[in-house]
Amino acid sequence: MDAETLPPHVVRTAPGQYEATLPGGTLRMSMRQEELPLPEICDFALRHNARRRFLFVSRVLGRHMPTRPAAMQDVASRLADKISIDPADGPVLFVGMAETATTLAQTVYAAWCRRGGQGLYIESTRRPTGGPIAFEFVESHSHAMAHLVHLPSPEDDPENLFTTARRVVVVDDEATTGRTALGLVASYAAWRGIAPESLRRELAVLARWMTDAQSTESEFTAFHSLVEGSFEFVETGVFAEAPPAVPHPDRAGLARRGTRHGLSHPQPLPWQLDVSPGHRILVIGTGEYGYQPLLLAADLEARGAIAWVQATTRSPVLPGGAIGHVRSFPALSGERHTEFLYNVPEDHGYDRVLLCCEDVLPPLEHPIHHISRLEVLPLPGTLTS
Known part of the structure; x- marks a missing residue:
């Protein structure tokens, strides 16, 4: 990537060295591996979180920034190519981390299946379905800390891979210590009554960040990434008090089962x-x-x-850096949390904006309808509110 294409708040200070100037601090990164140039993978912003003030904003994840579908499919295929296919490993369980990595994770799983892999895919969630729950775990640095993993039914998991897997592949957007993924695997192993060490434990991420606190690398059988490096964040501003973390799942409504109870084949269009x-x-x-x-x-x-894709999020991020515009509104699902949509301003320049609703449709008075040229697409069976 040429220097002219870098965002105005990012400079390349030397080969593999980057510095991002943000409203409340400076983020410096030193890369030791770039399968793709770091600025093609991510941008940077400040998040409203007391435990970690900055945010790596992915350009290819379809979350905080609009992403071309081919870009996400490309990085997913690159990650899938790193995940081996070996029948000797036994049943394989893929787990996508809510909410940020759910789209990436199923895309990685789909690419892995196209290469001949067979396994079960399931997502952690913060939205209970009303069905049985296998276990819970905590993502301590997240604004919404609690995750659930539901129990697949025989229809979801006809080969009973969830209870027999010998290999677990966790897919997330980025990792620093990897403790959240290890916590997930430990909770899964405890639910099964086996030792975590009896499982082949793999973590696949877009970006892997090394710190002095990196002590979990040896606990993974394999660690896959597209870029690897270290970072330093120096606060230069005064931050407003962050909203309190949410320690429990939002049980105000029930989510569609969908991928939350697992699937043995990627979802169709x-x-x-x-x-x-x-x-x-x-x-x-x-x-x-x-x-x-x-x-x-x-x-x-x-x-x-000419298409882009992104998704709403419950992650509170501050304006500046990669975040040029912020919309906040009551959760589209009807639950009690606040939801955000980033970088879709009033003059967004799209001919059509298609909002794909998984379950409840937003009522006509919902602020999401303020987006010009918005069309709402329900799934079959979606309820009106």
Whole structure:
């Protein structure tokens, strides 16, 4: 990537060395591996979180920034190529980390399946379905700390891989210590009544960050990433008090089962829309629901549109750096938390904005309808509110 294409708040100080100037601090990064240049993978911002003030904002994750579908599929394929296919490893369980990595994780799983892999995919969630829960674990540095992993039914998991897996592949957007992924595997192993060391434990991430506190590397059988490096963040401003962390899942409503109870084959594309060649279309997923919106964006682009995909999030991020515009509103699911959509301003420049709803449709008075040229796409069986 040429220096001219770097964001104005980012400079390359030397080969593999970057510095991002943010409203409340300076983030310095030193890379030891870049399968793709770091600025193609991520940008940077400040998040409203007392435990970690800065945020690596992925350009290819379809979360805080609009992402071209081919870009996400490319990085997912690169990660999938690093994950071996060996029947000797026994049953394989893929786990996508809510909410940020759910779209990436299923895309990695789909690419791995296309290479001939067979296994079960499931996502952690902060939205109970009302079905049985296998176990819970905590992501301590997140604003919404609690994760659930539901128990698959025989229809979701016909080969009973969830209870027999000998290999667990956790997919996340980035990792520093890897403790959250290890906590997930430890909780899963405890639920099964086995030692975590009896499992082949793998972590696949876009970005791997090394720190002095890095003490968990030897506990993974394999650690896959596209970029690796270290960072230093120096605060230069005064931060407003961060909103309190949410220690429990939001049980105000029940989510669709979807991927939350596992699946043995990637989800299909549920919509077929008419498209005008050359139209600029933004496809928006809702919270943890992003893989089928990605499929839609890819399908629209294959038929002549220029498409992007991203999703709403409950992660509070401050304006500045990679975050040029912030929308906040009551959760689209009807639950009690606040939800955000980043970088979709009033003059967004899209010909169509397609909001893909997993379960409850937002009422007509919901602020999401303030987005110009918005169309709401329900899944079959979606309830009106």
